[in-house]
Amino acid sequence: MRAEDDFTRRAGALLRAAANDLKRDDENAERELGLERGSFAEFAAGTRPVTWELMRRAAEVWPLNERDLLPGHDDCPAGVRITRHKESVASGRVLSRGGEPYYEYRDTAMSRIASYRPEWIRMLRVVEDDDPDNPLVQWNRGHLLYQFTYFIGPVNYYYRWNGVSHCVPMDTGDSVWGLPFAPHSFTSRSATEPACILALTYGGSLLGDAQRELAVLGNATTRALAVPLEGAAHRPGAMIRSFMDAGAVTVAELADRTGLTRERAEELAGGAVPPGPEELDLLADALGVSVRDLLAPRTGAADGVSVQFARDARSWVWPDEGAPAYRMTRLAGDPLHPHTSALRVDVLADGAERSAPLTTYQHQYLYVLGAEPVTLSWEFGGRCVEETLAPGDSAYVRPQVPVTFAAAEEGRRAQILLLRISGSVTPEVRYAVGTMAAGGVDRYVAEDRLWYS
Template identity: 35%
Template sequence: MLNGSKDPERPKQAVILAAGRGSRLVPYTDALPTALISIGGKSMVAHTISTLRRQGVQSFYLCRGWKGDVFDEHLSSLGDGVQLIDCPDFATTGMLESLRVALPHVRPGPLLVCYGDIIFRHSVARQLLETTGGIAAVVNAAAPGKESKGFNEVEVVAATGTGPDRTIRRIGKGRRVSECDCAGEFAGLVKFSTSGRAIMEEVVRRLFQEDKSCTGQAWSLPWWLEPVGRASLCDLLQLMADEGICISLAMVFGGWHEVNTPPDLTRAWNDTALFLSEEDTVTQVKAMGACLLSEANDLKRPLPIVAKELNVNLERLECLLKGNLEVSDALDIMRKMSEVYAVPLNDLWLDADDTDAGVRVFTMEASESSARILDRKDRTGSRTPYYEYRDAAMSRCSQFRPEWIKVLRVVASGDPLDPDVQMNNGHLMMQTTLFIGPVDFYYTDRHGRVHRKEMNTGDSNYISPFVPHSFTARAGSPEAIIIAVTYGGAVRRAFTELSRVGAKQVAALAGDSRNPEEARECVLKRCLAAECLSPAELVSALAPGVAEGRAWELLRGAEASSNEIQSLADVLNVRVSDLLVSPLEDEEEVVVTYAEKSQQHARRMNGYVLLPGARTRHQPDLKTFDLEVLESATPGESLSCGLHTFVYHFGSEAVELRWSTRLGASRATILRPGDSSYIAPLVEHSFSVLPGAAQEPGMNGAACGKGRHLFLVRIPGQLSGETLAEFATFSTHGRERVGAETVQWYN
């Protein structure tokens, strides 16, 4: 029996299968069903309903089982058109039984069926609805489950045919599909046209009659479907494919997550484009439109010319400027822009804002779900556990890469050359570290000497890029933990250009701050090359104010007086500050700050005590604090700065984090011990005492800071001092157009 229908019907109703226990997501599912787990500030099922509503779906039949009464509490937040369907036998049956129970409640007509533990982009739903055929299933060619769960644990799909005429041949787990035959992973979304639904319901009817009443029909139940009560949606689709029913493939690549394990949940939390609201999408697309208009102005091309040269409808470009396109469609235009003109895609593409009005919170549970243990060699040459890593709050809006790290290797000798101490090779990112518990910190200086520092709770450090270092525990108890916050500076932001030029050439341009004479010589060489001046011409231009011999000394890197450096700046047409070099002293490659020293410089506010952590003059915008929230913080003072802020709660008592949106609204959440958060620049925020909050050490055990202690790290982003100094020179008549271009460069 074939179903070759090209039925164009778009379903206006959907069945969501959300009755299961979600046992692999314990403890998240101890108190609520999987579909109600929050991602990006909304439950998964709320995201699904919102996404499908945008595609015209109006009625939703939500099958509930495990903790089904919790859906009652959330029903009003899901909007109109949601009907709850009880599946009383959920504990002993599969998804097909849930579908069978729901079908009598669904009005006639085309229908969508989807899993309750998935989250997907609008483009995925649109691709399914635009796929022809009476029955179509979404297949994710990226097949993320192969890497995260293993190939045998994925509902794989094998297809027959070619191009748009491909149909499903095998679907589900254990279908004897090889990896080379795999078309992708079933995404838990199926569309049935009116005719396709009739076929599906007939198969369901036959299945359950065969299983329960043995009607004596000519066909028998396949062995892999027994008992049919435990059958899955894939089992139904496989049976239909075996009977010759055509099931079209709606192919997507990414933009979808199945969430049935803690690592799945972490990946979904970090995929911000999945949970953009309609307003967020408009904002992001409109911002990209402003970038395109700004580039068009710089290219001296009015929009009609841009449309013609990109082979894009002018109305489509105008929709982009208004934010009335999908993000994926906007990206297509940006790619064309980058292909046709010499404009980097990075200058056009804007990542979605993954924060909630400038704040992103990462809970202790989310951190625990990302745990992984890394091995290193010990003194015997065997690889044994060295660190346990867990993620902390990150955002695409900043350069932070923070980690919670438990130090697993115990070294009691006190010898920095102990063979159980395994140094790393250093890394590109700068690092500042908070220590919790008895940790030994090791590093290798530029002379090859290995140093060991005994660190305890509240101590901190700063490590320059590519300095080899390591951490070990001095004792097995209490826990030895570090909060390692790595981040990229100006070099990381210039990574693309640096990789094209080459590190060797960049080193020749920059010199080495450990050798100030060499660094000053390199600065003058750069300025001379930019001005097309020879050294002899510079010497001549400095006369008579600077003697010839002295001028040549300056060119070889001698330190200039204030008058001499002003003369150099005048001749080279640069600022005095452009010629200054700050030598990097031996003790500045790695900076260690003990809690006792921090306490000597403590600054008390009405609601906080701020203890400054490790600092370096070579990163003047790096600010670290141990912030203690006092009993008087009811509420605490409002804080705000132009830097990106990372917050980690290493104390033992929860606090309230409150912040203001750009529109003046107030948001609040609770930060418990082990939670972390990211706060964007210029977001006003405060920390306050929670009356009656219990002591809970979180992930940090007995070594945690007592009371309400927060580790604050602030770093610059793209809005560095250099950027702001340049912005300060712009005409006040056009500043509001920066990053938000709205007009053509001429009338």
């Protein structure tokens, strides 16, 4: 199917799904949207493209947003989307800070399917110390996106948290993961050696629908909904309190349902003390939720960042010692984002047949580090494809697409950076899809009919 036809079909499916949600049959939909008789079925089936005017009209007369009717673009129909080094070079632009050239940016592989914004960045500012207050350092104001950074060469990394500035001298193989809106900067410690970073920014679940919803709800509501992770003892309390609010449960009622004393129920709901394992079970039962719903994530970030130096990074072979295809090295990450994983892959296998496919549920970004080319092969839609990637080439890989790396020539040990992130398909969504009635999955991804017949 042509990409354009596929887009039209998915737009039609969204229109049908919206009409179903609002309990409109074709005739009602046509009347309310001012469409000619018999045309709604054509729009919904994708044989007639949904127009901007139709979306505008639907958003006017129905309680929905234009965005609800807009499908995503599929710019990766082959399963993998490659950006060649020379395309990256062609996208290069120098950005000035304080009126002087500060960074050279180059785009690397991106896709509309995933919220990655991966940039190769060269530091143009050279410093001679590790002083975070060096006036040569130009700080940004921080940005919404989370940032995973991989360092190549003598790069100084600066970050500021709660008004305190830090500088960490980095070298090739070091990496860092950072929280949104923390000001940061990078400089080079050498006028001759290349000093670059791969700055892989991504929004995760903060972007998209959540951001739009909160932008409408406003500041005060967003602040009220925010759950701080500071103060470990308070962690489960926030969720217990939320579920009590949701179910209009009083402390007395919680005590009654759990069999705990009123004082203990009060303590747990207040977050002054964390519940013990048995109490968690009792609370989950009483509130009609799963234990996991009461638990807060943990974070290893100190002052907004999690640093991983190459010298103490864990490394192991995959899939096993007997026939190792890759040496894996774990790069920076944080438990706050359990579905983000960063790896450096040293390719050990000489041919695809001696290598092993890697598959994950995440969106994948890869960048060829070092000086050696690599053969990338993958399977998608019943087709097997093989491409040689040169140093500086990068690619986006769709979830669940098995990719295999092998030396492009015997003995040439390529090195690849892999950053894997989950998109909007959170565990909640995966469980929800997994519990649909028979036939539900096909209809969820492309509803094409009335909900009754």
